[in-house]
Amino acid sequence: MKTKNNLFKIVTILLISVMISCSSDDKLTSSQLPDSNPENSALDNWIDTNYVNPYNIAVYYSWNQNKVDNNRFLFPPFQNKVQPVLEIVKTIWLDSYTELGGPDFVKKIAPREIVLVGGINLNTTGTVTLGLAEAGQRITLFETDNVNKKDRENVQRFIATIQHEYIHILNQTKPFNEQAFEKITPAGYTTNWYATPIEQAREEGFITDYARASVIEDFAEMASIMLTYSKDEYQNILDSIVSDKAYFDIKAKEALVVSYFKQAFNIDFYALRDAAERNTDKVVND
Amino acid sequence: MKNLIKLILILIITLQFVGCENKEDITVFDQNATERLNTRTKELSDILLSSEYGWKAVYFTDSTQLGGFTHLFKFKDLKNVDMASDFDEDTSISSSEYKLELGSTVSLLFTTRNRIHLLSDSDNYPTAELRGQGYKGDFQFLYYGQENGEIIFRTNRSFEELRFVKATAQDWGDLAKNTTIRANLTGTIDSSLFKFLETNDGNTIEKFDFNYDVPSRFADATPIDVSSDETKSFAIAYTPTGIIVKPALTVNGQKLSVFTYDSETKNFVATGTGGVSAIIGSTNIPPLLTDDYKDLLSGNPETGFGYIAEYLEGASSNSPLFESIINEINAGLPPGVAIDRVQFIFNDGPFNYVAYTFTGGKKAILHLFTTTEDEINKAIIFTPGAWQENGKTIAAPAFLKNLDDQIMNSSGLYVKKENFNIAFSNDIYTFTSTTTPFRITTYSFQ
Numbered sequence: 001m002k003t004k005n006n007l008f009k010i011v012t013i014l015l016i017s018v019m020i021s022c023s024s025d026d027k028l029t030s031s032q033l034p035d036s037n038p039e040n041s042a043l044d045n046w047i048d049t050n051y052v053n054p055y056n057i058a059v060y061y062s063w064n065q066n067k068v069d070n071n072r073f074l075f076p077p078f079q080n081k082v083q084p085v086l087e088i089v090k091t092i093w094l095d096s097y098t099e100l101g102g103p104d105f106v107k108k109i110a111p112r113e114i115v116l117v118g119g120i121n122l123n124t125t126g127t128v129t130l131g132l133a134e135a136g137q138r139i140t141l142f143e144t145d146n147v148n149k150k151d152r153e154n155v156q157r158f159i160a161t162i163q164h165e166y167i168h169i170l171n172q173t174k175p176f177n178e179q180a181f182e183k184i185t186p187a188g189y190t191t192n193w194y195a196t197p198i199e200q201a202r203e204e205g206f207i208t209d210y211a212r213a214s215v216i217e218d219f220a221e222m223a224s225i226m227l228t229y230s231k232d233e234y235q236n237i238l239d240s241i242v243s244d245k246a247y248f249d250i251k252a253k254e255a256l257v258v259s260y261f262k263q264a265f266n267i268d269f270y271a272l273r274d275a276a277e278r279n280t281d282k283v284v285n286d
Numbered sequence: 287m288k289n290l291i292k293l294i295l296i297l298i299i300t301l302q303f304v305g306c307e308n309k310e311d312i313t314v315f316d317q318n319a320t321e322r323l324n325t326r327t328k329e330l331s332d333i334l335l336s337s338e339y340g341w342k343a344v345y346f347t348d349s350t351q352l353g354g355f356t357h358l359f360k361f362k363d364l365k366n367v368d369m370a371s372d373f374d375e376d377t378s379i380s381s382s383e384y385k386l387e388l389g390s391t392v393s394l395l396f397t398t399r400n401r402i403h404l405l406s407d408s409d410n411y412p413t414a415e416l417r418g419q420g421y422k423g424d425f426q427f428l429y430y431g432q433e434n435g436e437i438i439f440r441t442n443r444s445f446e447e448l449r450f451v452k453a454t455a456q457d458w459g460d461l462a463k464n465t466t467i468r469a470n471l472t473g474t475i476d477s478s479l480f481k482f483l484e485t486n487d488g489n490t491i492e493k494f495d496f497n498y499d500v501p502s503r504f505a506d507a508t509p510i511d512v513s514s515d516e517t518k519s520f521a522i523a524y525t526p527t528g529i530i531v532k533p534a535l536t537v538n539g540q541k542l543s544v545f546t547y548d549s550e551t552k553n554f555v556a557t558g559t560g561g562v563s564a565i566i567g568s569t570n571i572p573p574l575l576t577d578d579y580k581d582l583l584s585g586n587p588e589t590g591f592g593y594i595a596e597y598l599e600g601a602s603s604n605s606p607l608f609e610s611i612i613n614e615i616n617a618g619l620p621p622g623v624a625i626d627r628v629q630f631i632f633n634d635g636p637f638n639y640v641a642y643t644f645t646g647g648k649k650a651i652l653h654l655f656t657t658t659e660d661e662i663n664k665a666i667i668f669t670p671g672a673w674q675e676n677g678k679t680i681a682a683p684a685f686l687k688n689l690d691d692q693i694m695n696s697s698g699l700y701v702k703k704e705n706f707n708i709a710f711s712n713d714i715y716t717f718t719s720t721t722t723p724f725r726i727t728t729y730s731f732q
Contacts, residue, residue, distance in 0.1 A: 062397040062398060063395060065442065073418070075425065077398070079398045118399050119407045120408060
């Protein structure tokens with residue numbers, strides 16, 4: 001043991017001497033990396049004021065190949081589309097959650113990055129990816145060039161994406177009861193969800209065709225459809241369903257969404273839905 | 287153990303002596319990696335900003351299946367760029383942002399949307415195979431240096447070489463002429479529908495059937511002499527005076543790539559030396575006649591071919607005359623009603639007929655006919671018979687006359703099985719009038 005201790009001491013002393021023997025007298029110079037960051041534009045300042053400072057969410061509209069799938073043929077948005085789109089997202093999504101969850105709700109549970117892509121993300125199968133939520137950190141929104149705030153249907157389609165992706169982020173923070181949810185329509189899930197139309201999916205107890213993709217997507221679709229459409233529009237969707245079983249299956253899923261928001265975040269989901277509806281009206285009628 | 291300590295001591299002491307050896311005198315570069323990147327960035331920035339009228343690039347995104355798209359760039363400062371392209375008829379100038387990005391190398395990146403991004407739209411693709419890939423374009427270009435005043439880039443995704451050459455005031459002024467050239471190549475409603483390529487090596491002339499796909503700017507040339515060499519393929523780009531073909535056409539060892547439009551003959555001509563030349567022109571008679579019509583004659587099994595508006599409207603193999611007749615008919619129909627299909631059925635028992643079907647609940651109308659062949663011109667002739675609706679004979683409906691007359695052309699139709707598909711795997715057959723610029727595109731139901 002003693003020999004080992006001696007050995008340890010000798011080696012340590014020698015190692016230190018090796019380390020200091022190569023020390024150099026060179027002084028640190030200024031960084032060689034370019035420090036000529038172009039000045040912030042008015043748009044960049046607006047983003048800082050409305051997203052970065054209050055919510056700690058960075059917005060990427062200027063192309064950055066590291067933020068997107070480089071195998072896809074996508075492109076950045078028109079610059080003049082960026083602020084209008086972000087205003088819609090802020091009013092309908094951020095303001096509604098802030099109203100019901102308090103000023104820090106989205107700040108604490110939020111994507112740290114929003115990436116805006118100008119065009120459609122068309123898959124080679126012909127399906128369209130409307131949005132992506134990656135690891136709870138980043139939400140990518142496609143088709144921002146096509147958003148028209150005077151067109152309610154258009155706004156709803158766009159906002160459904162962020163509502164959907166944000167549900168994933170909430171689920172990643174606090175899981176929902178997947179077992180209970182899955183038991184409602186266990187046989188209906190399929191990777192081939194796009195082969196059947198939305199009406200048929202509804203007759204099988206799914207709020208959309210994409211809800212059939214998996215129980216996780218089903219939950220996100222259920223919640224985001226309720227937050228996207230008005231109370232009446234949602235009721236009209238339910239009333240169009242012929243099958244009683246499908247109707248009550250969807251109502252059972254709705255109940256699980258409502259109880260999840262209450263238990264996980266102490267948020268009254270119906271009040272959140274009403275706020276989103278009010279804010280959607282505000283955007284469209286502004 | 288003592289031996290071990292000695293060994294370690296010797297090792298460490300040796301390290302003391304050799305560990306600090308100075309290798310500075312064998313440095314490969316004068317600057318370190320960061321300095322080199324900074325120098326490259328400055329170099330690229332300087333040259334981009336140096337050209338008074340900016341830069342011109344003819345971007346061939348994938349010359350195995352797509353043509354070239356001319357872009358003009360004027361870098362205004364370190365952030366803003368003006369741009370124009372001949373992607374479509376809008377050759378006007380738009381502004382957007384760019385930056386020089388430092389990665390493993392320096393790259394030029396067009397960061398906000400402008401004309402160059404039209405080539406990278408997953409939802410706007412020229413052929414079915416390119417669904418989800420658009421025109422396979424990039425808008426981030428890796429800087430590879432300069433040569434003879436040109437800037438050499440490679441595209442970020444596929445490493446295609448792309449050269450920026452200095453633009454002139456005339457390049458900007460003339461860009462709209464590329465659109466006129468495109469119209470000259472694709473033709474108007476009255477133009478002949480078939481194209482040929484003719485090469486002259488100074489002694490002999492060789493003829494090719496020339497098929498040009500307008501959306502993809504890509505052409506195939508099939509030799510008419512079957513014993514001749516294989517089909518050639520060309521990516522095509524427009525210039526204010528003609529077209530560029532890539533790869534160059536080799537005739538008698540000479541490379542011909544620049545074709546000039548001759549407004550008198552309406553041909554595109556490339557001229558070499560010693561009588562070598564090549565011509566791309568139009569003709570009323572298909573350079574390559576096929577026997578594809580023979581299977582439709584009586585005595586054969588039942589066959590069907592359908593123009594389905596939902597998928598084939600706008601197919602580049604439809605002729606402008608066909609499209610205009612369809613539009614005219616639709617405009618005269620009540621709202622919500624339009625032509626859905628024009629379907630040819632052959633040898634359904636003793637019957638042949640054209641079925642005109644409609645959207646919006648309007649009943650289908652059939653026009654019966656008999657077939658004969660024109661063996662010399664390799665065409666099929668439809669001789670019109672009775673009209674039917676709901677199983678009952680009716681008078682000839684006036685609103686279908688212009689369309690039906692073209693199909694029942696007494697001189698007949700050329701039939702061709704095309705070598706491309708549209709949206710589905712069904713074979714595509716075209717029926718082309720032998721006397722007018724009328725061509726309809728159909729799916730084969732066999």
